[in-house]
Structure formats: C-alpha cells, structure tokens
Amino acid sequence: MNLEVMIDSIPRLLDGALVTIQLVALALAIGIVLAVPFAVMRVSRRWWLSGPVYGYVFFFRGTPLLVQIFLVYYGLSQFEAVRQGLLWPLLREPYWCAIIAFSLNTAAYTTEIIRGGILGVPHGEIEAARALGMSKFLLYRRIVLPGAFRLALPAYGNEIIFMLKGSALASTITLLDLTGVARTIIARTYMPIELFAMAGIIYLILTFFIVQAIRAAEHRLSPQTRPPPS
Amino acid sequence: MRRITLGLVGALALTLAVAGLVNPTSAGDKVRIGTEGAYPPFNLIDESGELKGFDVDIALALCDKMGAECELVAQDWDGIIPALLANKYDAIIASMSITDERKKSVDFTDKYYSNLVRYVAPKGSGLDTSSVGLAGKSIGAQRATVAASYLEDNLADVVSIKLYDTQENANLDLGNGRLDAMLADGLVIYDWLKTDEGAGFDFVGEGLSLDDGIGIAVRKEDTALRDNLNQALAAILADGTYEKINAKYFPFSIY
Numbered sequence: 001m002n003l004e005v006m007i008d009s010i011p012r013l014l015d016g017a018l019v020t021i022q023l024v025a026l027a028l029a030i031g032i033v034l035a036v037p038f039a040v041m042r043v044s045r046r047w048w049l050s051g052p053v054y055g056y057v058f059f060f061r062g063t064p065l066l067v068q069i070f071l072v073y074y075g076l077s078q079f080e081a082v083r084q085g086l087l088w089p090l091l092r093e094p095y096w097c098a099i100i101a102f103s104l105n106t107a108a109y110t111t112e113i114i115r116g117g118i119l120g121v122p123h124g125e126i127e128a129a130r131a132l133g134m135s136k137f138l139l140y141r142r143i144v145l146p147g148a149f150r151l152a153l154p155a156y157g158n159e160i161i162f163m164l165k166g167s168a169l170a171s172t173i174t175l176l177d178l179t180g181v182a183r184t185i186i187a188r189t190y191m192p193i194e195l196f197a198m199a200g201i202i203y204l205i206l207t208f209f210i211v212q213a214i215r216a217a218e219h220r221l222s223p224q225t226r227p228p229p230s
Numbered sequence: 231m232r233r234i235t236l237g238l239v240g241a242l243a244l245t246l247a248v249a250g251l252v253n254p255t256s257a258g259d260k261v262r263i264g265t266e267g268a269y270p271p272f273n274l275i276d277e278s279g280e281l282k283g284f285d286v287d288i289a290l291a292l293c294d295k296m297g298a299e300c301e302l303v304a305q306d307w308d309g310i311i312p313a314l315l316a317n318k319y320d321a322i323i324a325s326m327s328i329t330d331e332r333k334k335s336v337d338f339t340d341k342y343y344s345n346l347v348r349y350v351a352p353k354g355s356g357l358d359t360s361s362v363g364l365a366g367k368s369i370g371a372q373r374a375t376v377a378a379s380y381l382e383d384n385l386a387d388v389v390s391i392k393l394y395d396t397q398e399n400a401n402l403d404l405g406n407g408r409l410d411a412m413l414a415d416g417l418v419i420y421d422w423l424k425t426d427e428g429a430g431f432d433f434v435g436e437g438l439s440l441d442d443g444i445g446i447a448v449r450k451e452d453t454a455l456r457d458n459l460n461q462a463l464a465a466i467l468a469d470g471t472y473e474k475i476n477a478k479y480f481p482f483s484i485y
C-alpha cells in the first residue's frame with residue numbers, strides 16, 4: 001500500500017465524486033418525475049395505459065445498465081438522422097447521454113417500487129375517500145400517493161444506493177466521475193488497489209449519508225409510529 | 231459523531247483487509263501472455279472468439295522458438311499492467327510502448343516494432359496540430375496509453391481530453407463527430423483508415439515519437455523470462471519469421 005499516492009489522489013477523487021453526485025441527483029430527480037405518472041398508468045385497468053408502461057419497465061429492468069448507456073451513447077450516434085437532429089447538441093455530450101440512460105433506468109425501477117406502494121394502500125382508506133365523494137384526482141393526491149410513498153420509501157432508498165453504484169458506469173463513456181478519475185490515475189500509477197480503495201471509501205461515505213437521509217424521511221413520513229407529543 | 235467515526239474506520243479497515251487478500255499465485259511452467267484483444271490489427275478477438283493479430287502471431291512465434299507452452303489471456307487495457315504485477319500472466323504482448331514511466335513498474339524486452347503517435351481528423355478539416363490550433367478542440371485517446379499521457383501532460387489546459395476504454399470506442403466517437411481529432415498509434419490508424427468507417431478521415435500533422443519502440447513487458451524479477459524472450463525475438467528476426475508475420479499485416483517493415 002502506497003499511502004502517499006492515496007492521500008495525493010483525494011482532491012482529484014473529490015472532483016470526481018462531485019460529478020457522481022450531480023449525475024445521481026439529476027437522474028433520480030428526473031426518474032421520480034417520470035415514475036409517478038408511470039406507476040399510476042401501470043396500475044390502471046385500461047390496457048392502453050398499463051401496456052406501454054409494462055413494456056418500458058420490462059425493457060429497462062431486463063437489460064444491463066451498461067448496455068443501455070452504450071445504446072444511448074454509441075448506438076444513437078450511429079444514425080445520420082440523430083446526428084443532424086435537434087437533440088444532437090444534447091446527445092453529443094457524454095454527460096447528457098449518461099443522464100438519459102440513468103434517468104430512464106431508475107424511472108423503470110421506481111415505477112415498480114411506487115406501483116408496489118400504490119397496491120399496498122389499505123382498501124378501506126380508498127373506500128372511505130370514495131364515500132366522501134372525492135374525485136379520482138383528489139383521491140390519488142390526498143390518499144393513494146402519500147400512502148404509496150410512505151410504503152415505497154425503504155425500497156426507494158435501495159434504488160438510490162443502486163443508482164449511486166450504477167453511476168460508476170459513466171466512466172465507460174469518457175466521463176470523469178469518481179470511478180473515471182480513479183481509473184485515470186491508475187493509468188499513470190498502476191496502483192489499482194490504492195485508488196479503488198480510496199474510491200470505495202468515498203462511495204461508502206456517500207452511501208452513509210443516503211442511508212441517513214432515507215431514515216430521516218421515513219421518520220418524517222410516519223407520524224403514526226412516533227410517540228405522541230406530551 | 232463517535233459512532234460515525236468508528237463506522238468509517240471499520241469500513242476502511244475492511245476495505246484494506248480485502249485488498250490484502252489479492253495474493254499473487256505462483257506460475258507453473260507455462261508462459262501466460264496477456265494481450266488486450268481490442269486493438270486491430272495488432273490484437274483482436276475474431277468472430278469465433280479467438281485472439282488474433284500481429285501481437286498474437288509474434289507471441290506464438292516466440293513461444294515456438296522458446297519451446298515453451300503458452301497460454302493467451304485477454305485483459306482490458308487499463309488493467310493490463312496491474313494484472314501482470316498481480317501475477318495473472320507472465321508477459322504482456324499487446325503493442326505496449328516502452329516508456330520510462332512504465333519502466334518504474336515493469337521491465338521491457340527489446341522492441342519488436344516501432345511506431346509513431348499521430349493525430350487523425352476528418353478529411354479536409356485543415357486541423358493545425360500546434361497547441362494554438364488545437365485550443366478548445368475535443369481530442370480523444372485511449373486511456374492508459376502514451377497518447378493519453380502526452381495529452382494530459384502537454385495539452386490538458388488547452389483541449390478537452392476524452393479518454394476511452396478501447397481504441398475502437400475512440401474510433402466510433404471520431405466517426406460520429408463527437409471528437410474533432412484523435413491522437414493514436416499511427417499503425418493502428420493506418421489500418422482503420424482503410425475500413426469503411428475510417429474512410430472519411432486522414433492523418434494530420436507530423437507524427438510524434440513518444441516511446442522507445444514497442445516491447446514486451448515482464449515483471450522486474452523475471453529476468454530469465456525477459457532474456458529468453460529477447461533471444462527468441464532475435465531468432466525470429468534473423469530467420470525471416472518476423473518478416474513473414476510483418477508482411478501479413480503491413481506492406482512495409484514496421485520493425
């Protein structure tokens with residue numbers, strides 16, 4: 001173990017960690033915005049609402065994230081029409097290709113997580129809301145979705161951590177995320193153990209904060225499990 | 231806070247303990263040769279999954295001369311020296327440039343071919359390869375190569391450097407217009423320019439000599455293997471085997 005190399009690498013690794021955090025945060029934000037309507041569509045009894053979402057989720061859960069990144073980054077750019085298209089300034093950049101692949105991937109998993117939450121909302125609550133004459137929209141906004149989020153939170157915490165680790169694949173499309181920086185330093189020092197150990201520690205620290213944040217959110221969303229204020 | 235600190239110290243200790251388990255196993259009589267398999271025409275994996283190419287032919291010819299049983303191992307480029315040091319194989323025959331930086335970690339045989347690193351850009355781009363002409367351009371290279379080191383050491387503040395896992399991926403991105411130019415091994419590009427994909431591109435500027443030729447890397451302590459390889463290399467150069475292999479790939483001598 002070469003401690004000097006490990007310590008010297010910290011500033012550059014932290015730069016990489018910043019890119020990782022940006023990628024994951026943005027992908028998760030886009031992912032959840034997509035996943036909520038998708039989950040509502042997915043539980044619909046109308047096949048033309050649930051079917052397309054089913055197909056989308058099936059594809060993105062059924063193929064490796066690496067394949068999805070390569071399809072977006074190297075695959076789309078093979079087509080002349082894409083390169084001449086309006087979206088090329090975006091698709092040209094590895095950063096946005098990673099965001100697109102990560103967002104679509106996490107949205108697929110999150111759709112299923114929220115669907116599980118929606119199905120877990122007690123039937124009695126829904127019947128009570130209907131008895132009060134709530135519209136379908138109000139029913140979802142007031143009763144179903146808040147209950148679904150609470151139920152989905154532990155599983156969603158897992159998804160955040162998976163996304164953090166999956167983001168290491170951004171290094172395969174020239175991005176200098178935490179893993180990309182580690183690999184670039186290894187290319188000059190030939191010290192993979194030292195660099196990957198440091199990168200691993202930074203990933204652990206990031207995961208630690210994610211776990212704390214999820215725990216805090218669970219606490220906030222579950223007032224019924226807290227002792228009553230005295 | 232104390233609990234957090236203890237947790238992190240524990241995590242660190244665990245990481246280091248696991249890292250310590252990566253223990254080199256001793257090699258048998260067989261000579262295991264590492265190569266990349268994504269660097270045509272020097273080394274590539276063909277449709278049937280076999281390793282092929284100039285490096286592979288040279289490796290087999292050397293093994294034949296040494297009377298040794300050889301096993302070829304494919305390994306991703308950016309881990310190719312670490313894997314040699316971790317005893318996953320005994321020699322690297324993968325078009326590796328002999329550089330002082332690499333000599334700190336491994337030993338090299340004599341060179342088995344020579345090579346210049348060159349810029350390649352779309353035909354008619356008129357790219358000026360001085361640091362002024364390259365300012366603001368996106369330049370690609372394969373990670374962990376002399377070309378990548380050159381860009382990082384000389385042009386890091388001027389150009390946007392894109393590093394790829396394989397040369398093939400860099401070629402793809404030059405082909406689809408994400409890169410303004412690429413810095414790469416001239417012989418590899420010579421071969422690529424002849425493909426449909428590379429048809430619209432050409433060399434620009436002068437070649438750069440960034441190494442002392444292309445050699446075979448071995449671990450520093452394996453001096454006997456290095457000497458045997460050098461002898462075998464001299465033998466295939468003398469008896470015309472090298473020339474025959476050379477002619478299979480290039481119409482001019484690359485030694």
